[in-house]
Amino acid sequence: MASTRDRISNGFVSFLWALAGIAIIGLMWELTKLIGTIIDLPFNTSNQAMPHIWTMFSAFSLPEVRGSDTTVFQAVLAASTYSLTLALGGFVIGVSVGLLLAIIMQRFLFFERGLLPFVIASQTVPLIALAPLIVGIGNQISFGPIQWSTTYSVMFIAAYLAFFPLSVGALRGLQAPSSTSLELMRSYAATNNKVLWKLRFPASIPYLVPALKVSAAAAVVGTVVAEISTGVRGGIGRLMVEYARETTSQPAKVYVAVFGAILLGLVVAAAITAVDVLLTRNLPKKGLA
């Protein structure tokens, strides 16, 4: 199997496709603006509401505030990096909790019956209702010298969104081994833990990887939304709100922050893909999952 090299070249091709996709979106944006000048569209296509692509790119190099050495782009990069660390923290917590829940639910049918409805119900709580609640409760928490800060609230919200896809995906994965495989393990007199490590975990990987992707995306969305909601300083969510306030006079600036958020999502997706390549290097490439 010369699969790794194949996958890299495949990856390069899909990267080119992605670039083409971005170019097409840009073209459609400009085309919409052009049509808007000829006929009346049901939405506003003026430069105020939909700045030209090149205006957006020229906003990259604007100074963030007058006289400062940092450009908007640098500020957005720094904010994206900060948000990435928060999202990563939330992701790790969410994945750990999700995995633990999945293992418990797989091992004890009682917990699957009892816990799963709550796990699903947890995702129906709207985030904007949750965020102030978590901040409100969090403000009163302190562990000895460590005082809860809104940064932890953001991580908590990211984790809250991230654990769900993973626990559901992992549960399905852990339940994936065929009864023949399970019977074989039983004939070896394998303990439950051995079955978990030697059979269930490897079998769950095809389910786990897509779940990880969804979880990672959820962690990023959770981080950005929580930052907007709670106003935590330093991240891309806060920057979006700050720049959105200037849309009246500088409509292009907020799009730089949006690009930053997109970049954040792409970096995370790329990282998960790398994990995917690593985890599935020994698996047959077709016919599973």
Added chain:
Amino acid sequence: MNRGKSWIRVAAVAASGLLFLTACSSSDETASETTDTATTEEGATEEAAAECTELTPVSLQLQWFVQAQFGGYYAAKDLGYYEEQCLDVTILEGGVDIVPQTVLAQGGADYAISWVPKALASREQGAGIVDVAQVFRTSGTLQVSWADSNITTAADLKGKKVGNWGFGNEYELFAGMTKAGLDPANDVELVQQQFDMQALLNREIDAAQAMTYNEYAQVLETVNPDTGELYQPADFNVINWNDEGTAMYQDAIWASEERLADAAYQDTTQRFVTASLKGWIQCRDNAQECADIITANGSKLGASHQLWMMNEVNKLIWPSATGIGVIEPELWAQTVSVSLNTKNLEGATIITAEPPATAYTNQYAEAANAALTAEGLNTTGDAYAPIEVTLNEGGN
């Protein structure tokens, strides 16, 4: 073992003895200092500093991110006014979904800044909070329209597309229209407005809600595509709710009603109010310095926008004939009356019953005024004159 324990005991006794001695000597010093300097201005602060062995930690919840709207608090913090009062103040910035009076009521902060009508609504729903200093005297809410639309009074809004922010920000507008004999539900076309001014500039709406210190400035920072210059105030008409008589009290310092029963919290509140108001007095006389303090605290607003905001906020506070922070019964009554009698589109009023007299107190603001006057500061701003601020494109 035993020997070790007895050593600790000896050390403890020695330490407490030392503590006792130092406590005595320092209080002696304070006493003599007070008698020496009681008549001079520095006496009060020096005494406070001498008594101050440990700063009291205090947190303040704002409605929004750091910006000149909160200039006085940041000035008080950075210029050491809070420290003078033996306070260590943490300023908590707000966010889109942060409701300061709720944070205060839940115990997440010791004090909160909130508009009076919104706080009264929360109060009616059970939040035990008290207005201890009414920092902004006048309302900063405007209704801005193009000059060629000829909308100069609330009555002129008839038949127009009127933008409003909703979420409880629309009551002054609704009260103004009702007072002018219009039915907000039928006589105007109400449009939910975004928190920017594009809808007005694109003439999608005829009149837009704007704060003097923020959205109105945003309009004046925008280039008029017809002239290539920035839009000018002459291009617009504004309706000022203070003139229409439906203005409501805005930014005030709120404290926890329950905790105000406690003498220590009362004392902290007094010190907090005094230092905060001193910060606002500083910002009145040094708008540029305060704008710089705000920028240094991480505001992303452009320099000219920041200074504009500082100046406009000053105009909402000064002059204050009764002294800064003191609630004027007529203006309070007007706020309550509008809150009680104006129905929004859903037919709801902000509050359903008159708030009790305990919803506000002038005790702290009046004492603060006395203390600050004794320091030689002018707390009425009777000679206050706003500065001229030139806005640059994009507020830069």
